[in-house]
Amino acid sequence: MDEDRRTRIEANAAAVRRRIAAAASAAGRDPHEVSLLLAVKTQPAEDILAALRAGAHLLGHNRAQELAATGPALAVPGVPAHEMHFIGHLQGNKVNQVLRWATCVQTVDSLRLAQRLDQAVARAAGSAGADAAAGVGTTAADGGGTPVLDVFVQVNTSGEPTKAGTHPDEAPELTAAVGALPHLRLRGFMTVGAHSDDDGVVRESYERLAALRGQVLASGAPGTAGATELSMGMSGDLEIAVAAGATMVRVGTAVFGARPTPEAAGA
Numbered sequence: 001m002d003e004d005r006r007t008r009i010e011a012n013a014a015a016v017r018r019r020i021a022a023a024a025s026a027a028g029r030d031p032h033e034v035s036l037l038l039a040v041k042t043q044p045a046e047d048i049l050a051a052l053r054a055g056a057h058l059l060g061h062n063r064a065q066e067l068a069a070t071g072p073a074l075a076v077p078g079v080p081a082h083e084m085h086f087i088g089h090l091q092g093n094k095v096n097q098v099l100r101w102a103t104c105v106q107t108v109d110s111l112r113l114a115q116r117l118d119q120a121v122a123r124a125a126g127s128a129g130a131d132a133a134a135g136v137g138t139t140a141a142d143g144g145g146t147p148v149l150d151v152f153v154q155v156n157t158s159g160e161p162t163k164a165g166t167h168p169d170e171a172p173e174l175t176a177a178v179g180a181l182p183h184l185r186l187r188g189f190m191t192v193g194a195h196s197d198d199d200g201v202v203r204e205s206y207e208r209l210a211a212l213r214g215q216v217l218a219s220g221a222p223g224t225a226g227a228t229e230l231s232m233g234m235s236g237d238l239e240i241a242v243a244a245g246a247t248m249v250r251v252g253t254a255v256f257g258a259r260p261t262p263e264a265a266g267a
């Protein structure tokens with residue numbers, strides 16, 4: 001690939017890591033508590049590879065088709081080990097496609113979707129095993145090696161009607177229900193922050209997710225003790241999210257540059 005482009009991705013990723021570290025220090029947190037997930041939507045496989053070679057180990061895709069399209073290029077020998085998370089709206093009929101390539105679904109926002117995922121993991125494990133569901137791990141914790149998929153509960157913390165996610169008032173109940181499903185391992189919570197120029201409004205949306213985590217962990221509901229992750233913050237507002245307790249920020253533009261607009265791409 002174009003050397004300039006590779007150098008730019010490396011430099012951008014390093015700059016984002018510095019931003020995370022500075023934000024963590026400013027908040028009195030250990031920078032190692034915050035991991036960087038690269039949102040790779042619309043990026044060609046070679047750019048994703050460049051990011052992996054520059055030290056990325058956590059990737060997120062929004063669309064099942066794109067995930068499946070770039071999956072094979074990232075599954076060849078020599079590609080640095082990484083985790084692939086699904087971070088977009090997941091339709092029921094795309095569940096198997098996503099399970100084939102992702103190790104975690106961050107966007108569980110209904111019990112119906114959680115049940116579909118749980119059943120799909122069970123089915124995949126029962127039939128062709130690892131080949132049918134590359135992302136599905138097993139847990140030794142129950143001694144039986146039950147196949148499990150990592151999940152986050154997505155919460156709409158901004159109240160914006162265009163945003164996905166369960167309502168904050170319903171999140172504890174959904175979280176408890178997800179925690180009880182045998183083939184899902186609840187790892188935490190995800191949100192897309194408020195779309196606002198007012199930092200205070202954005203901060204509130206992130207603090208709401210942190211408060212929910214506290215509430216759920218305090219509840220002691222079975223299967224929720226591992227729900228410690230807070231996936232929140234993007235290129236434009238990661239400092240606010242880290243200050244509010246983010247353990248994972250999802251960054252695209254700041255590493256890969258601006259994505260083509262749909263109009264430009266279609267022209």
Ligand SMILES: *Cc1c(COP(=O)(O)O)cnc(C)c1O
Pocket residue numbers: 039041062087088192233234235236250251252253254
């Ligand atoms: C694209 C995307 C991001 C990253 O957004 P940037 O502004 O490009 O950093 C984060 N989270 C989700 C769910 C996304 O779709």
